[in-house]
Amino acid sequence: MSTATATDPLLQIRGLSVGFPTRAGTVMAVDDVNLSIGKRETFGLIGETGSGKSVLGMAVMRLLPNSARIGGAIMLEGIDILTLDPEATRRLRGGSIGLVPQNPGSSLNPVLRVGTQIGEAVRLHRGVSGREAGQVVHDLLDRMGLPEPEKTARQYPFQLSGGMRQRVLTAIGIAGQPALLIADEPTKGLDAIIRGQVIETLHKAARETKASMLVITHDLQVAEQLCDRVGVMYAGKILEIQTAERLFSAPQHPYTKALLNATPRKGLVPLPGTAPGLFDRPPGCVFAPRCGLVEIACGEDQAMRGMNGGAQVRCRLHAG
Amino acid sequence: MLVEAIGLTKHFGARGAGVAAVDNVSLAVAEGETLALIGESGCGKSTLGRLLLRLIAGDSGRIKFDGADITDLSQRALRPLRQKMQILFQHPDSSFHPRKTLIASLIEPQRLHLLAPRAAAREKAVRLAVELGLHADILDRYPHQVSGGQLQRIALARVLTLDPKFIVLDEPTSMLDVSVQAQVVSLLRVAQQRYGLTYLFITHDLDLAAAVSDRIAVMYRGRVLEQGPPAKIVDAPEHDYTKRLVSAFRYYLKKD
Numbered sequence: 001m002s003t004a005t006a007t008d009p010l011l012q013i014r015g016l017s018v019g020f021p022t023r024a025g026t027v028m029a030v031d032d033v034n035l036s037i038g039k040r041e042t043f044g045l046i047g048e049t050g051s052g053k054s055v056l057g058m059a060v061m062r063l064l065p066n067s068a069r070i071g072g073a074i075m076l077e078g079i080d081i082l083t084l085d086p087e088a089t090r091r092l093r094g095g096s097i098g099l100v101p102q103n104p105g106s107s108l109n110p111v112l113r114v115g116t117q118i119g120e121a122v123r124l125h126r127g128v129s130g131r132e133a134g135q136v137v138h139d140l141l142d143r144m145g146l147p148e149p150e151k152t153a154r155q156y157p158f159q160l161s162g163g164m165r166q167r168v169l170t171a172i173g174i175a176g177q178p179a180l181l182i183a184d185e186p187t188k189g190l191d192a193i194i195r196g197q198v199i200e201t202l203h204k205a206a207r208e209t210k211a212s213m214l215v216i217t218h219d220l221q222v223a224e225q226l227c228d229r230v231g232v233m234y235a236g237k238i239l240e241i242q243t244a245e246r247l248f249s250a251p252q253h254p255y256t257k258a259l260l261n262a263t264p265r266k267g268l269v270p271l272p273g274t275a276p277g278l279f280d281r282p283p284g285c286v287f288a289p290r291c292g293l294v295e296i297a298c299g300e301d302q303a304m305r306g307m308n309g310g311a312q313v314r315c316r317l318h319a320g
Numbered sequence: 321m322l323v324e325a326i327g328l329t330k331h332f333g334a335r336g337a338g339v340a341a342v343d344n345v346s347l348a349v350a351e352g353e354t355l356a357l358i359g360e361s362g363c364g365k366s367t368l369g370r371l372l373l374r375l376i377a378g379d380s381g382r383i384k385f386d387g388a389d390i391t392d393l394s395q396r397a398l399r400p401l402r403q404k405m406q407i408l409f410q411h412p413d414s415s416f417h418p419r420k421t422l423i424a425s426l427i428e429p430q431r432l433h434l435l436a437p438r439a440a441a442r443e444k445a446v447r448l449a450v451e452l453g454l455h456a457d458i459l460d461r462y463p464h465q466v467s468g469g470q471l472q473r474i475a476l477a478r479v480l481t482l483d484p485k486f487i488v489l490d491e492p493t494s495m496l497d498v499s500v501q502a503q504v505v506s507l508l509r510v511a512q513q514r515y516g517l518t519y520l521f522i523t524h525d526l527d528l529a530a531a532v533s534d535r536i537a538v539m540y541r542g543r544v545l546e547q548g549p550p551a552k553i554v555d556a557p558e559h560d561y562t563k564r565l566v567s568a569f570r571y572y573l574k575k576d
Binding site: 048049191192195196199200203218220225226258259263264265267268269271272274275294317 | 360361467468469470497498499500501502503505506520524525526527528530531532564568569571572574
């Protein structure tokens with residue numbers, strides 16, 4: 001994948017906006033997001049707290065509360081999943097779309113054997129049962145690199161290490177043979193050594209199932225290593241989309257540059273100011289109040305523009 | 321040496337059957353220095369930080385602060401020293417009284433240590449908060465009304481109101497976003513320069529440790545395996561565990 005636009009898209013998000021009504025008016029958590037994820041592509045969505053990346057992920061899983069005002073379209077294999085009825089939505093979750101939730105410590109049922117929990121997903125989404133389902137469970141555990149799958153299947157979550165639980169959750173995520181696997185903050189709160197294992201597990205899961213993957217993360221190293229392309233979210237908008245390689249070696253948007261320079265490896269250069277809250281989004285470019293390159297034109301809303309080399313950037317500097 | 325631990329040991333649970341959270345640790349922090357203490361969760365690094373401050377009692381070993389042995393000092397005798405040795409916690413949102421305004425929480429430590437009358441205490445708190453880039457108005461709010469990064473800065477201002485010499489920074493940025501982490505670290509550096517502070521910087525992030533410290537101590541299962549300047553630890557680790565840790569941070573997925 002060498003360009004910012006997926007050539008053979010599995011998922012296409014068009015003009016997506018998500019607002020939540022409050023007493024002080026509707027706040028926009030996600031604002032005019034366009035992105036596509038190709039078949040077998042791993043797409044990373046990075047952003048800091050409040051950037052809207054998790055809300056975007058929930059929109060794709062159809063997990064937003066009924067009060068959310070959703071606009072735009074989310075096309076999965078040509079079908080707008082925002083129009084699906086509840087029954088079709090139920091089949092979608094865990095079926096066409098698999099989820100690897102964050103926090104392996106609390107995402108499994110503590111009183112059920114892990115084999116039972118994987119088996120539930122297998123029976124519901126593959127239409128197999130009994131011994132056959134058991135075989136699929138063992139196969140999934142084996143493919144996720146767990147030694148002695150028969151033994152592991154009979155164990156309870158507390159008997160497994162954090163890294164093993166993460167692999168069990170990944171096995172559940174791919175149990176329904178999804179076309180799209182969503183990993184939500186897969187490395188949050190994990191130590192470096194386990195983090196490497198998680199990255200490998202997810203990569204293996206996507207490769208084995210030939211699924212596309214959407215990785216929502218604040219962990220820049222995960223995005224760099226695991227993803228083919230990366231989108232950068234800030235204050236509800238995507239400011240830049242590039243291949244992971246280019247994004248981390250040649251970031252284009254001033255926010256992306258500042259974000260990378262703030263990492264310990266690049267010298268912890270602080271960004272001035274704070275990210276705007278939901279109620280005080282600036283008009284025009286959302287990053288302008290903190291940007292060192294701001295000009296009058298930044299007061300106008302900036303469109304996402306394609307650049308030579310395939311990047312898409314939402315910045316006046318890249319106009320024309 | 322401003323702070324020194326000699327053969328410090330702490331067990332949790334029944335002795336013998338319990339776990340040695342800190343196991344015969346000796347280390348020293350020089351005045352004005354930042355010593356980073358790194359290790360994975362559960363390795364005992366926070367316990368060690370608390371032992372040095374005598375927030376918890378050790379089983380054996382000695383602790384020295386500013387030339388004096390403080391291991392056996394009574395709580396009363398420790399009191400004047402507490403002002404000089406402080407801690408900044410990982411979770412700023414649980415370091416403030418939820419039903420007190422921030423300014424009330426900033427004044428309280430000075431009052432407890434009988435350092436200043438209320439008006440002067442307030443003035444000092446506001447001055448320090450402004451030095452750390454905060455608006456004075458924000459201090460009239462409650463903890464839940466400000467962001468995590470702002471709250472951590474206010475927690476730092478509160479610690480600074482006591483004119484400490486030594487601060488244990490217990491994962492002070494692990495709950496913060498990358499850009500906010502950079503802001504807080506930059507303020508910690510400014511405060512260190514301006515007030516001649518000595519830091520024990522506890523973290524699980526090797527990159528962060530290397531960027532902020534003069535020396536790094538690597539902890540694993542209650543023991544300090546090795547200590548040295550960041551370049552030495554990162555480029556020429558001696559212990560097997562340190563090598564694993566370094567390679568985990570230099571880890572790169574081989575795609576196929």
